[in-house]
Amino acid sequence: MNTTSVREMAKSKRRSDILQTARKLMLASADDGFSMRALAEAAGVSSATPYNLFGSKHEILKRLLADDLASYQKALSQLPSTGVELMFDAVGLMRQFLDGQPGFYRNIMREVNADPGSGMREVAGGPRYKLWRQMLKQATTDGYLVQGFDPDALTVTLTQMIAANVREWASGHLDLTEMEARIRYGMAMLLLALATEASREAVQQRWRTAEQDLQNCWRAALSKRLQQDDLDDDARAMLVNQLQYFQSLQSANAD
Amino acid sequence: MNTTSVREMAKSKRRSDILQTARKLMLASADDGFSMRALAEAAGVSSATPYNLFGSKHEILKRLLADDLASYQKALSQLPSTGVELMFDAVGLMRQFLDGQPGFYRNIMREVNADPGSGMREVAGGPRYKLWRQMLKQATTDGYLVQGFDPDALTVTLTQMIAANVREWASGHLDLTEMEARIRYGMAMLLLALATEASREAVQQRWRTAEQDLQNCWRAALSKRLQQDDLDDDARAMLVNQLQYFQSLQSANAD
DNA sequence: GTAAATACTAAAACGCGGTTTAATAAATTA
DNA sequence: TAATTTATTAAACCGCGTTTTAGTATTTAC
Numbered sequence: 029m030n031t032t033s034v035r036e037m038a039k040s041k042r043r044s045d046i047l048q049t050a051r052k053l054m055l056a057s058a059d060d061g062f063s064m065r066a067l068a069e070a071a072g073v074s075s076a077t078p079y080n081l082f083g084s085k086h087e088i089l090k091r092l093l094a095d096d097l098a099s100y101q102k103a104l105s106q107l108p109s110t111g112v113e114l115m116f117d118a119v120g121l122m123r124q125f126l127d128g129q130p131g132f133y134r135n136i137m138r139e140v141n142a143d144p145g146s147g148m149r150e151v152a153g154g155p156r157y158k159l160w161r162q163m164l165k166q167a168t169t170d171g172y173l174v175q176g177f178d179p180d181a182l183t184v185t186l187t188q189m190i191a192a193n194v195r196e197w198a199s200g201h202l203d204l205t206e207m208e209a210r211i212r213y214g215m216a217m218l219l220l221a222l223a224t225e226a227s228r229e230a231v232q233q234r235w236r237t238a239e240q241d242l243q244n245c246w247r248a249a250l251s252k253r254l255q256q257d258d259l260d261d262d263a264r265a266m267l268v269n270q271l272q273y274f275q276s277l278q279s280a281n282a283d
Numbered sequence: 284m285n286t287t288s289v290r291e292m293a294k295s296k297r298r299s300d301i302l303q304t305a306r307k308l309m310l311a312s313a314d315d316g317f318s319m320r321a322l323a324e325a326a327g328v329s330s331a332t333p334y335n336l337f338g339s340k341h342e343i344l345k346r347l348l349a350d351d352l353a354s355y356q357k358a359l360s361q362l363p364s365t366g367v368e369l370m371f372d373a374v375g376l377m378r379q380f381l382d383g384q385p386g387f388y389r390n391i392m393r394e395v396n397a398d399p400g401s402g403m404r405e406v407a408g409g410p411r412y413k414l415w416r417q418m419l420k421q422a423t424t425d426g427y428l429v430q431g432f433d434p435d436a437l438t439v440t441l442t443q444m445i446a447a448n449v450r451e452w453a454s455g456h457l458d459l460t461e462m463e464a465r466i467r468y469g470m471a472m473l474l475l476a477l478a479t480e481a482s483r484e485a486v487q488q489r490w491r492t493a494e495q496d497l498q499n500c501w502r503a504a505l506s507k508r509l510q511q512d513d514l515d516d517d518a519r520a521m522l523v524n525q526l527q528y529f530q531s532l533q534s535a536n537a538d
Numbered sequence: 539g540t541a542a543a544t545a546c547t548a549a550a551a552c553g554c555g556g557t558t559t560a561a562t563a564a565a566t567t568a
Numbered sequence: 569t570a571a572t573t574t575a576t577t578a579a580a581c582c583g584c585g586t587t588t589t590a591g592t593a594t595t596t597a598c
Contacts, residue, residue: 039546064585074548076587085585141396144454181497185444185469192447199399214440214473221475242436277433290565290574319556329577334557336575 043081046071050088051132058131059200061138089139090151092132097155100125104159111172112219112227115163116212116234119190123208126197130204137198153187160187172227173219182218189214206245213238247274298336301326305343306387313386314455316393344394345406347387352410355380359414366427367474367482370418371467371489374445378463381452385459392453408442415442427482428474437473444469461500468493502529 049071053062064085068075082088100121109117126133140148161183167173190211197207216235223231250271254264304326308317319340323330337343355376364372381388395403416438422428445466452462471490478486505526509519 063583065583068548075585076549077547079586080546141450141454144456149456178494178498180501181468181494182472184465184497185472188447188451188465189440189444189469192443195396196443199396201399201404210439210443213436214444217437217440217476218469218472221472239433239436242439243433246435294575318554320554330556331558331578332576340556 039081042071042073042077046073046078046081047088047091051092051129054135055129055131058134061135086139086143086148089136090148093136093140093148093151096125096129096132096136097152101155101159111167111170112223112231115160115167115215115219118159118163119208119211119215122190122194123204126194126207127204133194134198134200137195141195153191156191157183157187160190167227171224173222174224177222182222186215186218189218203245206242209238209241209245213242243274243277247271250274294336297326297328297332301328301333301336302343302346306347306384309390310384310386313389316390341394341398341403344391345403348391348395348403348406351380351384351387351391352407356410356414366422366425367478367486370415370422370470370474373414373418374463374466374470377445377449378459381449381462382459388449389453389455392450396450408446411446412438412442415445422482426479428477429479432477437477441470441473444473458500461497464493464496464500468497498529502526505529 046067050062050067053067053070064078065075067088068078071078078085078088082091103121103125104118107114107117107121136148136152140152161179164173164179164183164186168175168179193202193207193210193214196202197204202210212234216231216238219227219231220235250267254267254271259267301322305317305322308322308325317325319333320330322343323333326333333340333343337346358376358380359373362369362372362376391403391407395407416434419428419434419438419441423430423434448457448462448465448469451457452459457465467489471486471493474482474486475490505522509522509526514522
């Protein structure tokens with residue numbers, strides 16, 4: 029029963045070894061994730077050991093996710109900005125986190141929505157919801173958002189929008205840049221109708237910027253496809269057409 | 284090579300039998316979906332036959348989904364409403380479809396986001412995107428939305444919001460009523476900033492209504508939990524507190 | 539300090555998933 | 569009718585998360 033006994037020491041060392049190994053494996057292969065067999069082998073234990081120490085694969089992932097959420101929350105609390113700016117900066121911070129360990133987060137996300145009954149949803153969703161709700165309320169009391177809207181309703185919509193974009197990034201349909209632009213765009217869109225005089229211009233500017241960023245993303249993706257793929261003439265003509273459309277938009281924005 | 288030969292007839296009969304059986308199985312058990320073994324047994328064929336006739340499980344699901352998308356599209360084109368109203372009616376229509384075969388759609392959704400590389404995404408997302416984009420453009424040319432926003436950017440945000448809510452319904456975290464309310468709320472929020480004089484009041488009304496619907500959903504869920512669960516006193520007190528908050532909101536709305 | 543009890547590990551197996559293969563039966567063709 | 573193509577089937581394959589079985593090492597009790 030002594031926590032410093034030889035047995036307990038070895039146990040907790042194994043525990044952290046396994047967690048570290050799991051993180052390493054996820055970082056290494058963003059697409060495949062890891063199997064419990066691979067984890068056990070890489071950690072130098074048998075397949076049954078992780079089950080004795082953690083119970084299930086989901087439990088391991090939950091631990092890892094909770095750790096990262098805590099450090100995100102801490103980093104967020106140290107941001108200097110306030111009001112609406114803080115919300116946009118929180119998006120940038122999130123992007124930094126995702127960028128730092130892309131394989132890890134992609135795998136985590138995959139597991140979160142693979143099995144909705146695993147409790148991952150609560151681990152991931154609960155704190156995030158509170159975070160955004162608090163930012164919204166703070167922005168309201170600080171006079172950056174009008175009063176008279178239900179903070180819960182907006183928080184639900186906002187967090188869902190963010191989560192959906194992160195999920196799309198995690199499944200490989202979006203690069204980080206476009207993901208961030210989409211989130212900024214959606215957030216600005218949602219806040220536009222609630223902005224006060226103190227923030228309206230800033231939000232509007234954010235919205236315009238995000239819109240242009242999105243167009244740039246799509247333009248870049250288009251010209252990339254135009255170079256790489258071996259297309260038939262019709263498809264090529266269509267891409268060229270779209271590309272010209274985007275370029276005309278850009279020159280219009282420059283005016 | 285004759286399509287009316289005995290062999291081809293039997294083949295196409297088997298094909299449609301299997302598709303029908305798959306749909307039936309999905310309707311019957313919304314949570315578990317179906318395994319290929321169960322499908323084969325229920326259809327009276329061996330496990331390998333579906334693979335000969337369709338290639339993979341995903342292909343079967345894609346066929347079924349494509350059928351339903353087509354009938355949704357047809358029903359949508361027969362709606363009498365226009366402009367922004369059409370968009371909200373399209374949400375109602377979607378709800379009707381989901382309500383008609385809940386088990387089916389829940390399983391389909393589960394598969395769509397279980398394996399993002401299966402092509403289901405394209406089947407589901409492509410037509411839907413075009414549909415909403417067209418509605419947005421039509422509403423703009425009809426004068427219900429201001430000009431000067433990128434229709435693609437908004438369509439991306441809008442369809443993603445809708446898809447995220449449907450997905451949450453499919454995974455059992457949302458009933459259909461709340462799903463619809465959330466979608467209407469998010470849609471109204473996004474359109475608020477773009478509404479013209481011709482539509483601003485209507486959109487604003489939609490927004491208020493959706494907000495109240497959401498509050499009603501949450502209030503109902505709260506009082507349900509309050510009745511059913513065996514809670515400790517603290518948790519019960521918290522729920523009661525929230526419930527009173529919602530009731531105060533409702534009386535404020537009635538004013 | 540030794541013996542009994544306990545806890546932990548590792549190897550193999552379980553059950554289930556989608557999918558593929560080897561052999562058999564059927565329909566087409568000559 | 570004989571030869572050949574085609575489609576179905578039963579059985580197996582492979583990988584997954586997880587559980588069981590048996591042995592080993594640590595702790596506890598005397």
